[in-house]
Amino acid sequence: MTALKGREPTSDVRLPPGGRDRPRRRSTRPTTRRGPLAGVAVGGAAGRRWAQSDLRTHRGEALFLVLATAGIVASLLLATALFGYATNPWQRIFTQARGAHVWIHTVPFADTRKLARLDGVESVAGPYRTESATVAVRGSRASVELRGVSRPPSVGRPLLTAGHWPDAAEPDGVVLESSLARALLAEPGDTLTLPGTARSLTVEGIADSAEPRYSPGEQPGLVWARPSAVRAPGGQVIGLRLGDPGDTDYAVQRAVTVLGAGAVGEVSTWQQARAAAQGDNRLLGQVLGLFGLGALIAAGFAVHGAIATRIRGHLRDLSVLKAIGFTPGQVVRVFLLQHLAYALLGSVAAAVLTEALGSRIPGRLGDAVGVWQGLPGHTLALLAVPVGAVLFIGLTTGLAAWRAGRVPPVPVPRPAAPAGGGLTGLARRALGLRLPAALVLGCHKACAGRGRSLATVARLTLPLLLIVVALSAWTTIDRFHSSPERVGMPTALTVRSDGALDASAVRALLLDDHRVTGAYPGVEVAALVPGQTGTIALRGVGTRTEPYPYTLAEGRTARGPDEAVAGQGLLDLLHARVGDWVRMTVGDRPQILHIVGRSIEPQNAGRVVTTSLDTLRQNDPGLSPAFYELRLRPGAEPQRVAAALASAGRGHLDVHPVDNPADGLSPLRGVVAGLIAVLALIGLVELLTAIGGSVREGERDLLALKAIGMSPRQITAITVTATSCTALAAALAGTALGLPLARRLIDAQGSSSGIGAGVAQSPSPALLLALGAAAVLGAAALAALPAARAARRRLADTLSAVT
Known part of the structure; x- marks a missing residue:
């Protein structure tokens, strides 16, 4: 086009003899109209032909780009679903139940009525009398907390999902928390027995709760019962609903000060309950989101490289496009719209498939998508994620296509020597x-x-x-x-006795099985951290003659008196590190320990400090083991060993495998x-x-x-x-x-x-x-x-x- 602009059109005008003008004869050659949209029209038709030709030449590459975009958008949508699934169900239950921000377990004689008058406390739940017990149904056993509640409270109210609340005519009727009911496979109408006693309870209902869920060996299950069913109360619990949830630590500190550290047994907060409810779903969401974003960046770079390489290989074709009337903007739009179409096709396919088939994915992913589809922000996320992916790919495409617009209309001869010299x-x-x-x-x-x-x-x-x-x-x-054993779980089974057998008899019974290579006695108590803003798990396991096989990531094992190892969660909570001395309170007795190592601790979010049972007996000589951690021979199946030990214990032993966080x-x-x-x-x-x-x-x-x-x-x-x-x-x-x-x-x-x-x-x-x-x-x-x-x-x- 540049070469043609300087030439004037020729005319077919001829002068007849005699000099008289004759009418001009029209040229039969077609004339080109130069309107403002002429180049756009030419460019649009030629651009479509160019895009079609390029698609036929690079069908495989186009297919892979569509499939890769679909996979990236699907992973990002599943990550969004998992984040919503991890947070919103618990938040919904907490809101509907008017959940308490703090639950405080105290001794039976504590005057908890003072807590209702604390600044920042909006309302209270309880106090309710509690009893620790073990229930069994169809061979399954679980440690529970019986809570005496006469009627559904206004704060921390259980949300019934099946059955009904027991009335006065059903003195032994109870309501099970839903996670406990799932673990026991219990339904309304089932009868729960209390091993070692003649008592029995009837399941009248199942309810959701915003409190920490049941975890074998770590968190007892919650059972709401009539006050008359709590026959041997060992304490009481009260819930505090705060006006400002951000003041939780301050409220706990004030409550412990008012009641006295010796009267407080355990404190749980709404943050801990939310973290436990989110569990591994949030981690799955983080993994999906991280890899989805990484894959999106990789796809953007791949598209950028594909366009840049294609431009280098089609310099002559681009020059021809310029010569026939394409503007630089039209050349850029050819590449941009072509790859945006690929990205849009993949994104739409991913959104449609996720929406239509996502809830049918087996396991947790399908459950997450099903719950996410009913959340308020579902439609917005379903549109925002694909649009964001398309825009990002469009940005990388535009940067590469901009080079195509700079190609001169006259082809530049290639250098004689190769680019590499x-x-x-x-x-x-x-x-x-x-x-x-x-x-x-x-x-x-x-x-x-x-x-x-x-x-x-x-x-x-x-x-x-x-x-x-x-x-x-x-x-x-x-x-x-x-x-x-290399990730903080050296033992495979945890055994608890109902008290009918003494410690020596239990230990002898456990070691009598040839598949058990070690039985470490232990006890776990709740301890108040410095500042009295929460409780941690203080665990004494093993003895100095038979130490517990810690899995250490830093430091050394606890060998001497007052030495302990701690999990990462506890060190972060106390802002401590290996080598520091930490002070905590167990009841009304202080406990000072020297942290000599950091252990890999998968339980209780790492908020665990572990020492030997002998160290804890220095403050309480009458302390007896509450459980035994069993180490098995390589190749032994924990389920079979647990069944054999439970049978040998004749109903006096509660044996269950140690929870593996990887499950x-x-x-x-x-x-x-x-x-x-x-x-x-x-x-x-x-x-x-x-x-x-x-x-x-x-x-x-x-x-x-x-x-x-x-x-x-x-x-x-x-x-x-x-x-x-x-x-x-x-x-x-x-x-x-x-x-x-x-x-x-x-x-x-x-x-x-x-x-x-x-x-x-x-x-x-x-x-x-x-x-x-x-x-x-x-x-x-x-x-x-x-x-x-x-x-x-x-x-x-x-x-x-x-x-």
Whole structure:
């Protein structure tokens, strides 16, 4: 167009003889109308044809981009669903039940009526008399807290999901908290027995509660009963609903001061209940969100690289588009709209599939999607997440397409020399050593054009890095199952006695089973932290002659008197570290301990300090074991050993396996597998882009290679070697960067959850080697066919490509 603008149109006007003017004859050639929308019309039609032609040429790449976008958006939507599922159900129950922000367990004689007059206390629930007991139904047993409540309270009200509240005509009727009912498989109408007594209770209803849920061996189940059913009260409990939930710590401190530290047994707050209710769902949401965002960034870079490579390979075509009337903005819009269409198609497909089939996913993910679909912000999130993904991909596409708009309308001749320059000294020496020329030239080609090669390696490294992180998460979960003793669970069973057998008889009974290699007596009490703003678990397990096998991440084991090890959650709560002395209060007695080590503690959010039973007996010589932690021989099945011990105890022993926190993370394996598939698709798109660019860059060297006598097979090997070297460099970089990043991320998550750093496990060298080999061999296989086609091109086609 630039060359044509300076020429004037010719005219068919001729003067007749005699000089008289004759009418001008109209030209039969078509005239071009130059209206303001003429270029747009031409550009729109030609742009559609260009987009259609490009789609036919790159069908596989377009399909992979659509599938990768769909996987990314689906993972982000599932992460949003898990976050909503983790927070909103508990919040809904807490709001509907007018839950108490603080629950305080006290001794029976404490005057709890004073708490209603504290500043900031809006209303109270109770006080209610409580009794610790063990209930059994159909062979299942659980430790419970019987709470004497005559009628549903206005604060902390149980929300009935089945049955009804017992009336005066049903003195032994009770209502079970829903998590306890699920553990016992109990329904309204079932009869609960209290082992060791002649008493029985009838289940009249099941209710949801915003208080901490039942956890075997850690948190007793909650049972609401008539006051007459609480026959041996061991304490009382009162709930405080505050005007400002942010003043919870201050309210607890004031309450303990008013009642006296000796009168307070245990304190639980709404933050602890919410964290326990969220459980592993929030972690699953964080993992999905982290990998979804990482995959989205990787996909954006892959699209950017694909467009940049395509622009370098179609400079002449872009110049032709400019010459026929395309403006720079129209050229940019061709690329932008094309890839936005891919992103939009993938995002819409992900949103539709998640909405239609998400609730049918088995397990926790399906439950999360089902609950999320009924939440108020569901529609907004369903629109915002796909729109955000499309906009991000559009941004990266626009940055790359902007370069296409800058292509001049007159093609610029390609430089005579390749972008990487001549052979390096290393390459010439390698050829002098008679190494295969295809191998040497392929490695040289991968390293030539350093900026472009580094950008390709960086784009391919990102998905491989995320795959290494995902494999590390998978390996860490497997470690919890295969080697629980290395992640804070050296024992497999916890045994509690009903008191009918003395301590020596219980220990002898336990060690009589040949599958039990160690029985560590222990006791756990609630202790007030300094400042009296909450309670922690003070645990005395093992003796100095037979110490408990801690799993230490820092420091050493507790060997001497007053020495203890603590979990990460306790150290964070007390702002302490290994080597400090900490003071806590157990009842009305102070306990001062020297923290000599940090243990990996998966229970009670890490707010546990553990010492020997002998140390606790120094303050209370009459302290007897409340439970036994059992260590089993390798290969012994905890369920079978538990059944055998319960049978040997003739109903006097309550045996249950130690909870493994990885049990709640089982859905994470399927999530990790899906994310690896999405990241593999993104890596595949980047490989296809790199292969296409390498083939096009090699076209101008084709004549020279054939001139020196290289066969098509050797020329093909050059491109395959160059692509394989690029994949190998990306695999090495992804592994080198992914392993420390994965350890940091997993340890950071462990520290935030209270378990503590030191649980991260790297994938095995064989698995990492398999990942690298798959990347290199896959790259070589993908490059073989297009490289072979290019190597067999006719010389005339090659001449037209390089001119």
